Amino acid sequence: MTRPDPDAVLARLHFELPESRIAQTGAEPRDSSRLMAVGEGIEHHVFRELPDLLRPGDLLVFNESRVIPARVMARKPVVNGLGGGQIEVLLLREEEANVWSAYLKPAKRAGNELWLGEHKAEVVGVLEDGARLLRFEHDIKPHLDEIGRLPLPPYIAAGDSDETWRERYQTVYAREPGSVAAPTAGLHFTPELLERLEARGIERVAVTLHVGAGTFKPITGPVAEHVMHAERYTLGQATAEAINRAKAEGRRVVAVGTTTVRALESSAQEDGAVRPGEGDTRIFITPGTRVRVPDLLVTNLHLPGSTLLLLVAAFAGEERIRAAYDVALAEGYRFYSLGDAMLLENQG
Template sequence: MNPDAVLARLAFDLPPERIAQTGAEPRDSARLMVVGEAGLSHRVFRDLPELLRAGDVLVFNESRVIPARVMARKPVTPGGFGGGQVEVLLLREEAVPELGGNVWSAYLKPAKRAGKELWLGQHRAEVVGVLPDGARLLRFGRDIKPHLDEIGRLPLPPYIDAGDSDETWRERYQTVYARTPGSVAAPTAGLHFTPDLLARLDALGVERHALTLHVGAGTFRPITGSVAEHVMHAERYAISEETAGAINRAKAEGRRVVAVGTTTVRALESSANEDGTVNPGEGDTSIFITPGTPVRVPDLLITNLHLPGSTLLLLVAAFAGEARIKAAYDAALAEGYRFYSLGDAMLLERGL
């Protein structure tokens, strides 16, 4: 199967006004399109307990978005300020033994004029390297993580008009179950859940388990050339023995595994054997799931509506099948669904 041809057939024009700028209120009032063997149906996200059943295993990505966007200053003199601003998007802490600890990869704007020294609040960073994708390596004199709440802002996607206060976004652009800090973008399929909805799923007998995949800035990168040439950024994931065991028991007993979001799919498939057995552990993944790639673990996928020409559109086509996704996106455009991070959702059955 030719992924470039699939991407071309799935291309669509999206009016700018269909890009959601605010999430549904309450969160679980977003629309939910159900896509499967029986065709399409239109529901509301709070109907999810009517669409799942006792014994289903719901797997969440509990990564928490960090305030990774920081306005830094270049020094005029060593240790001084006033040399101009540089926007820093911290990506992740990197293990580079020869550079010591407290090293982060980051995108800088403007990168070429950033110089060799930056001050993020009262915290000095040296620019000590350049990665193949243009990201810089910043070395701090101390652990910067405890200070990000003070000096940083939440890194919203570029297609969202961040008119509200950072305090508002720190609540809204975060899942209600987020725990482990490390993402620079929210695992957005989970934004639709509320404590009340989770309680209703618990009462139904749906099992809830969590893993972590720290979402990187590469999630925003469209495919600009051929699919074969597109480079996926590595992202860190971790799956506990408890979560892996629950998934493997469900698979062995014929119960369904429901992945909340494409990041959960990527973590599960990165850790799975060819027979779909999930292995606990942690590591980096740059897995690129395209049509023709078998998806072995989840039976259902909760996901939002994705960017044309994106890696995520290829992933959902690989999961549900090209024909189903084409029909679903045609229906979403015709029926007024809201797209992207803060938009509406789909519940997809895995294709045969």
């Protein structure tokens, strides 16, 4: 079978989205968002009905990464009465002990030394994408809650206080700090919904994939030339065993979010089993790529021209995704990080 041309697929999936359809606040309560189930047909539900759409024995896989307060206003040192200007820092990830990659704004005026609160950072390098390497004199992580703010997607108007966003832009099961963007499919879950899923006999395990700023990077040229940012993931022994047992017993694996799909597929073997491990992944799932592990995917509605739109087209099929997005546009679904959700079947 001829592999689909991803550039042609992306062009066919293009759509115009009014700004008014970009969700600025999450549903309240979280599980009152809409949920479109997409398989042989299309059904409309409320997210809290998810237990009724799954089967006892299904295995949900969550990404338990936690968003860190990675946006910090830094200042330049004063030298001979000059300097002291502010630089916005978005910490991306710790590359080695006390050395972080970060986007600086404005980068050209940053100089060689910055102060994040009372914490000194030296600019020690520049990466290919323009990010800077910052070396701190000590571990900065314990101080981020005090000096940083939660980073929000560029299409969300912050509005409310950072304290409010620290609760709203975080899944209820987040455990492992490291992301600069939330794994947003998980924002629909509440503790009560998790209890109902468990009561129905639906199992739950977790992986960790720390979401980077590259998740917002649109495809601006040929798909083959798009560079995926490396993201760190971990899939533990117990999670691998649970997934492999479910696959062997013919039970369905349900990935919560595209980040979970990327972690699972980065760990997948040819037969669909997964191996435990950790590392960096740059996996780029496009139409024609066989998604081997999850049978179902819970995901939000994605940007046109994005890597995530190609991923869901690879998972569910281009025709189903085109039809589903047409319905979503016509029926008033809310898009992006704080919007509504879909439950997609793997086209196999």
